Amino acid sequence: xxxxxxxxxxxxxxxxxxxxxxxxxxxxxxxxxxxxxxxxxxxxxxxxxxxxxxxxxxxxxxxxxxxxxxxxxxxxxxxxxxxxxxxxxxxxxxxxxxxxxxxxxxxxxxxxxxxxxxxxxxxxxxxxxxxxxxxxxxxxxxxxxxxxxxxxxxxxxxxxxxxxxxxxxxxxxxxxxxxxxxxxxxxxxxxxxxxxxxxxxxxxxxxxxxxxxxxxxxxxxxxxxxxxxxxxxxxxxxxxxxxxxxxxxxxxxxxxxxxxxxxxxxxxxxxxxxxxxxxxxxxxxxxxxxxxxxxxxxxxxxxxxxxxxxxxxxxxxxxxxxxxxxxxxxxxxxxxxxxxxxxxxxxxxxxxxxxxxxxxxxxxxxxxxxxxxxxxxxxxxxxxxxxxxxxx
Amino acid sequence: xxxxxxxxxxxxxxxxxxxxxxxxxxxxxxxxxxxxxxxxxxxxxxxxxxxxxxxxxxxxxxxxxxxxxxxxxxxxxxxxxxxxxxxxxxxxxxxxxxxxxxxxxxxxxxxxxxxxxxxxxxxxxxxxxxxxxxxxxxxxxxxxxxxxxxxxxxxxxxxxxxxxxxxxxxxxxxxxxxxxxxxxxxxxxxxxxxxxxxxxxxxxxxxxxxxxxxxxxxxxxxxxxxxxxxxxxxxxxxxxxxxxxxxxxxxxxxxxxxxxxxxxxxxxxxxxxxxxxxxxxxxxxxxxxxxxxxxxxxxxxxxxxx
Amino acid sequence: xxxxxxxxxxxxxxxxxxxxxxxxxxxxxxxxxxxxxxxxxxxxxxxxxxxxxxxxxxxxxxxxxxxxxxxxxxxxxxxxxxxxxxxxxxxxxxxxxxxxxxxxxxxxxxxxxxxxxxxxxxxxxxxxxxxxxxxxxxxxxxxxxxxxxxxxxxxxxxxxxxxxxxxxxxxxxxxxxxxxxxxxxxxxxxxxxxxxxxxxxxxxxxxxxxxxxxxxxxxxxxxxxxxxxxxxxxxxxxxxxxxxxxxxxxxxxxxxxxxxxxxxxxxxxxxxxxxxxxxxxxxx
Numbered sequence: 001x002x003x004x005x006x007x008x009x010x011x012x013x014x015x016x017x018x019x020x021x022x023x024x025x026x027x028x029x030x031x032x033x034x035x036x037x038x039x040x041x042x043x044x045x046x047x048x049x050x051x052x053x054x055x056x057x058x059x060x061x062x063x064x065x066x067x068x069x070x071x072x073x074x075x076x077x078x079x080x081x082x083x084x085x086x087x088x089x090x091x092x093x094x095x096x097x098x099x100x101x102x103x104x105x106x107x108x109x110x111x112x113x114x115x116x117x118x119x120x121x122x123x124x125x126x127x128x129x130x131x132x133x134x135x136x137x138x139x140x141x142x143x144x145x146x147x148x149x150x151x152x153x154x155x156x157x158x159x160x161x162x163x164x165x166x167x168x169x170x171x172x173x174x175x176x177x178x179x180x181x182x183x184x185x186x187x188x189x190x191x192x193x194x195x196x197x198x199x200x201x202x203x204x205x206x207x208x209x210x211x212x213x214x215x216x217x218x219x220x221x222x223x224x225x226x227x228x229x230x231x232x233x234x235x236x237x238x239x240x241x242x243x244x245x246x247x248x249x250x251x252x253x254x255x256x257x258x259x260x261x262x263x264x265x266x267x268x269x270x271x272x273x274x275x276x277x278x279x280x281x282x283x284x285x286x287x288x289x290x291x292x293x294x295x296x297x298x299x300x301x302x303x304x305x306x307x308x309x310x311x312x313x314x315x316x317x318x319x320x321x322x323x324x325x326x327x328x329x330x331x332x333x334x335x336x337x338x339x340x341x342x343x344x345x346x347x348x349x350x351x352x353x354x355x356x357x358x359x360x361x362x363x364x365x366x367x368x369x370x371x372x373x374x375x376x377x378x379x380x381x382x383x384x385x386x387x388x389x390x391x392x
Numbered sequence: 393x394x395x396x397x398x399x400x401x402x403x404x405x406x407x408x409x410x411x412x413x414x415x416x417x418x419x420x421x422x423x424x425x426x427x428x429x430x431x432x433x434x435x436x437x438x439x440x441x442x443x444x445x446x447x448x449x450x451x452x453x454x455x456x457x458x459x460x461x462x463x464x465x466x467x468x469x470x471x472x473x474x475x476x477x478x479x480x481x482x483x484x485x486x487x488x489x490x491x492x493x494x495x496x497x498x499x500x501x502x503x504x505x506x507x508x509x510x511x512x513x514x515x516x517x518x519x520x521x522x523x524x525x526x527x528x529x530x531x532x533x534x535x536x537x538x539x540x541x542x543x544x545x546x547x548x549x550x551x552x553x554x555x556x557x558x559x560x561x562x563x564x565x566x567x568x569x570x571x572x573x574x575x576x577x578x579x580x581x582x583x584x585x586x587x588x589x590x591x592x593x594x595x596x597x598x599x600x601x602x603x604x605x606x607x608x609x610x611x612x613x614x615x616x617x618x619x620x621x622x623x624x625x626x627x628x629x630x631x632x633x634x635x636x637x638x639x640x641x642x643x644x645x646x647x648x649x650x651x652x653x654x655x656x657x658x659x660x661x662x663x664x665x666x667x668x669x670x671x672x673x674x675x676x677x678x679x680x681x682x683x684x685x686x687x688x689x690x691x692x693x694x695x696x697x698x
Numbered sequence: 699x700x701x702x703x704x705x706x707x708x709x710x711x712x713x714x715x716x717x718x719x720x721x722x723x724x725x726x727x728x729x730x731x732x733x734x735x736x737x738x739x740x741x742x743x744x745x746x747x748x749x750x751x752x753x754x755x756x757x758x759x760x761x762x763x764x765x766x767x768x769x770x771x772x773x774x775x776x777x778x779x780x781x782x783x784x785x786x787x788x789x790x791x792x793x794x795x796x797x798x799x800x801x802x803x804x805x806x807x808x809x810x811x812x813x814x815x816x817x818x819x820x821x822x823x824x825x826x827x828x829x830x831x832x833x834x835x836x837x838x839x840x841x842x843x844x845x846x847x848x849x850x851x852x853x854x855x856x857x858x859x860x861x862x863x864x865x866x867x868x869x870x871x872x873x874x875x876x877x878x879x880x881x882x883x884x885x886x887x888x889x890x891x892x893x894x895x896x897x898x899x900x901x902x903x904x905x906x907x908x909x910x911x912x913x914x915x916x917x918x919x920x921x922x923x924x925x926x927x928x929x930x931x932x933x934x935x936x937x938x939x940x941x942x943x944x945x946x947x948x949x950x951x952x953x954x955x956x957x958x959x960x961x962x963x964x965x966x967x968x969x970x971x972x973x974x975x976x977x978x979x980x981x982x
Contacts, residue, residue: 629793
């Protein structure tokens, strides 16, 4: 304990003496964020952080922001809302960052949105998909990805176009999957599909057999599951074990991550996943983003990284147009901005709610993700219907 | 030394009362969360430190307070102070309802039953979605009240510590400690152990309920997993153990040291802090099960009221 | 539907019984509630995973590796840490084993990362009329039954087993009879850990493997032994099967969401009527 204190004291003394020297150099633009680097959201949180870093590198290579270097100050919120709140207060009031960017997950974003509002700092939230966050009259928060409610819009569309009639919807009982389910059920009803079963399961549930037995008895044409990752894998596997054979089966988060297929192997075939982004999509800057990312992190980016990257670029663009870091000026630009990045389109309504970005549906075919919806972005046709397990 | 204690205490309280004037937003938030932990640890001490009944699901009262207050604020527009007090009341009612069946159980059965209670509440909250928002959580209308909440939390922490002092120096407290040492003998001496345990249990639920409500207001957003986590119960327990179970200032000391330590370690050892926490627990249990104050109490023959 | 669910429940229950027996043994002999039971299961699962990765072969063969390995690990944990709190109030043992549990989980996270793993070996199901049973669950149940039977045989017939039961009943008398209580304690913890490891191996083929996978088994095991009577070995069997059934049936008639709560509510109800569990367990 005392060593820690002594080293802290020493570091402070050093900083103190160097202070005057540093003050002469141009102060960098500090962007603060707390990310889930440990805890439940560790994986996507880390990807998001990597996206921020690639963006910072790109901005700095092109001369920085307003002629100043861009520097991210990032902390680990351990996937906890209480910690995240403390950290955003710290970033704004002690580290005195010039701007903040969003954390991972809707829940944590909701809990820190009040803080950025209080201090009037712009908060671009690349990974909050829940509509309710953006409908509370907040002025400084901006959405980048498509909302949860439309995650399975493409799935319902494809089913309706093929004349399918019944759907079962299951979801994890947390913020995002619930919102997703609500949207899916609404769309299904609008397109004339009958919801024969709708049930939620607790977070962390691993045994879906009773649920699947109920589904099998209800015999729906298609099954939609609003999931994260572990549950998506477990449900797919248990569907095989219990011989549940819908004509189409889709999951939300998890279906588009490479590990999904690595874990399930051929059992993952024919599964539809919805994703905010796929590297095969024809957006500008894709190749540059991919090569920069894979060079720095030695693995493929997920959509979390792409969203983080895009969110940071969008913020930078607004700052450039406002020619200032002042929150109100940047905010005005963000409201007007229409931009297409490697991640897709950006445009928001007066609440900061995303209205331009499009979700795509992928399907696993021969171990590869093929974009099957919407038609203008697709690079393959869906394999329909999904054959029963014993005929594969 | 003893004569200096009271004036020092008063000075400390005055400093804490004046802190928000100079403190940053982060500092104020840090302190109010620290007060919350002091209140939680001290409350746990009231039941488990004094009677020896390990309440393994004590965080249930915090969650109960959070949701009671949250619902009153969000759906009925109550002012937050009143809602938090109602949260405390809700927690006491809960304690009454589960105290009756559970306090008759002994040892591991009591611990597991309390643990189960916590889970049942979490599921109940998810089930009654219309009221509680279920898994989506409950959003409170925006309000920036960190400073008033700082004072509210602080007052609660002071109140609970004062309560602990009153209990430890009273006959009631003595009877509780008798139950801890040998319940059978206590019964034989004519103490209605069930009634005393129940009183202690009820008293230990008030503060968590109140700070639960205050925390809900401060965070403006609560969801089941964040207000009923087992790790918070464990942290409470470790704080008390670290500082000294059954003492008055032990929980305060434990809370201050652990919370500050954790805040400093997290920033530096992102991937190791959980491991370190586990190591701290093991060390405390093996090497200093009486806690810092417990050890000092024995060594220097300090009074019971430390 | 009910038939399918009942059989699923019994299949799962057999597994719970075996794992809970491990916990029950540790409690019965030492009065220690081992919160790190789940992480021990997790280590058994990872052992199986890595062996399968490197050598292939039938993962069930690795029971012969995971069980002895965790047996040794369990004995080491007992000798180094748990031994010191055997006589302490249950708070100390709960916290100590909790600390060990956090340490094990985080070590696993550092060593293996939190990436999900699985052992893809036995997929698909046996179809018997209108019922479909996951192959891996049936095999797991079969092994669980055999191993549990073996454990009971050990306790009943062998000298060491009898010594263990003696220590469970009364440590002082056992000591007077010349039994080396310290050694029995170590063995009990070792066997308990081995049973958890067996659970891990069996489960590795069924679910995704990740460092936190054990927690839910810890809770379930606690539930089982308290339900059946802490320290009562046949009670663990009864409790396990009961839990398996309750879970499946409540998922069917209510929703999956509430089945955890149902189990606990039932537990409290049982404890109200029989404060030491269904089959009269030990208080402390």
